[in-house]
Amino acid sequence: MSDQTSDKRLSRRALLAGGALVAGVPRSGWPVARTAAPTTRIQVGGTTTTTLLKNTTIVTVDRSLGVLNDCDLLIDGEQIAEMRPGIEAGQAQVLDASDMIVMPGLINAHIHTWETVLRGAGADWHDHEYFEVVLGMLGEHFSPDEIYLSVLAGALNQIDSGCTTIFEWFHNTATPDHTDAVIQALEESGIRAVFGHGTLKPNPKPGERHFSEIPHPAHEIKRLREGRFAANGDGLISLAMCILGPDYAGIDVNRHDFALAKEYDLMTSAHIWGGDSRKTPDGYRTIVAEGLMDPRHNGAHANFIDDDEVKLLVDLGGSITATPAIEVGVPRPPQISQVIRAGGRPSIGIDTEIECSGCMFDTMKASDQLQTAFDSIGAYDPSAVRESSGRPDIDGIVTARDVSTSSLDVLEWATINNAHALGLGSQTGSLAPGKKADLVLLRRGDLNLFPVTDPVQSIAVHANQSNVDTVFINGVLMKQHGRLLFDQKALASIRTRLEAARWRLFNLAAEFGRPLG
Numbered sequence: 001m002s003d004q005t006s007d008k009r010l011s012r013r014a015l016l017a018g019g020a021l022v023a024g025v026p027r028s029g030w031p032v033a034r035t036a037a038p039t040t041r042i043q044v045g046g047t048t049t050t051t052l053l054k055n056t057t058i059v060t061v062d063r064s065l066g067v068l069n070d071c072d073l074l075i076d077g078e079q080i081a082e083m084r085p086g087i088e089a090g091q092a093q094v095l096d097a098s099d100m101i102v103m104p105g106l107i108n109a110h111i112h113t114w115e116t117v118l119r120g121a122g123a124d125w126h127d128h129e130y131f132e133v134v135l136g137m138l139g140e141h142f143s144p145d146e147i148y149l150s151v152l153a154g155a156l157n158q159i160d161s162g163c164t165t166i167f168e169w170f171h172n173t174a175t176p177d178h179t180d181a182v183i184q185a186l187e188e189s190g191i192r193a194v195f196g197h198g199t200l201k202p203n204p205k206p207g208e209r210h211f212s213e214i215p216h217p218a219h220e221i222k223r224l225r226e227g228r229f230a231a232n233g234d235g236l237i238s239l240a241m242c243i244l245g246p247d248y249a250g251i252d253v254n255r256h257d258f259a260l261a262k263e264y265d266l267m268t269s270a271h272i273w274g275g276d277s278r279k280t281p282d283g284y285r286t287i288v289a290e291g292l293m294d295p296r297h298n299g300a301h302a303n304f305i306d307d308d309e310v311k312l313l314v315d316l317g318g319s320i321t322a323t324p325a326i327e328v329g330v331p332r333p334p335q336i337s338q339v340i341r342a343g344g345r346p347s348i349g350i351d352t353e354i355e356c357s358g359c360m361f362d363t364m365k366a367s368d369q370l371q372t373a374f375d376s377i378g379a380y381d382p383s384a385v386r387e388s389s390g391r392p393d394i395d396g397i398v399t400a401r402d403v404s405t406s407s408l409d410v411l412e413w414a415t416i417n418n419a420h421a422l423g424l425g426s427q428t429g430s431l432a433p434g435k436k437a438d439l440v441l442l443r444r445g446d447l448n449l450f451p452v453t454d455p456v457q458s459i460a461v462h463a464n465q466s467n468v469d470t471v472f473i474n475g476v477l478m479k480q481h482g483r484l485l486f487d488q489k490a491l492a493s494i495r496t497r498l499e500a501a502r503w504r505l506f507n508l509a510a511e512f513g514r515p516l517g
């Protein structure tokens, strides 16, 4: 309450500027300068960076390897060097992981961390309110520093919750400074990321073109591709284009945007729903017929597109990412069973912490439960004659699914499938020698996990953020003993500044006649 009271004294000019709240505060919070490494590497002998995890259970999420019990895992530099029992420690730092489950770092294939500042403001909203308030009204008033703070806090929370890679779907590129603030925050967080450069969807002002008529800004893609991302694909952060796509733009803009992505060799992604309001009639059918489709294309949501359109996308090598915790208000299933029927790999993500938890463990559960509910309801035929189960008390409630999924399937959605959707399948998403050392250790002795009968089910059904003991990204230790290694004083400063930014935006919303909270 006191925060709110003091911030109410801020002038309208200060509210609209938004910069003075964070001026002069150093940004990086990791113990070692970001130019060297995002955190303290475990170093032995001064130069070698090796870590040996001893006597552990490894859930590889690699179907050819399965679950490895009483096994060792050697991290050498950025990579997993070996996974077998009895690895000699040599010069390696040894971690006793006998009471841990080792798993691949989770991957979040769709999130707008730039919205973290409004975390929890919209859990009770109807869907249209997000578009009105965040994209239409407030988005264009975010300062670069507010974007920076949101992305850094959001990305650190992803790491803390066992997620080592995100697709940052950034559609608030008001100025190059906003874009650069995101890239800086992602770099400082130490997370592996695909940075998706998108465009905002504001309410048009008199005399302005509607956002759906504006092609993707080629000068910005050129600036990024010839500057920070000249060697795109090397390093922790890569560049993609988040275009308007067939739902939010007509065919002319799509012709421009797909051609721009092709010119700069960039993966594309688009928000997709389907239905009657699409700006390009027949959606991907038209995009494909025009020869525009990028085989690496990713569509998010897509709840209303039909089986044939899903198959068209999947057959061309594309992916669809469902965000079930957000889509729960949509009267159509998430894109999981439809993708499976089309022969594709389901992919899942968070979308926005304005309305739901940012934890991928939560999203795994929500995805499986929501899809199962839709499948069961769809397959239920109350008039069907059923054989007695021998238990007359349950005969009347037996349901059926046309697609069955296992806990391993669900874990794949959040790991290797998401890696493939982001073009990172050869680097991360599963554990095997030669892959990047992006991995998470869960405490198997925690009250919500023991006794561990099947570690895959433990992860997919029971685990949560509190079980994440240790996180490595690219071989670098980011969290240990349940504590993020990011400097706690810097984190406290980020919190203070982010809360100030939150009140500025809340006050601004009130001035616009749409109070929040």
Ligand SMILES: [Zn+2]
Pocket (backbone or CB within 6 Å): 110, 112, 169, 271, 300, 351
């Ligand atoms: Zn989204």
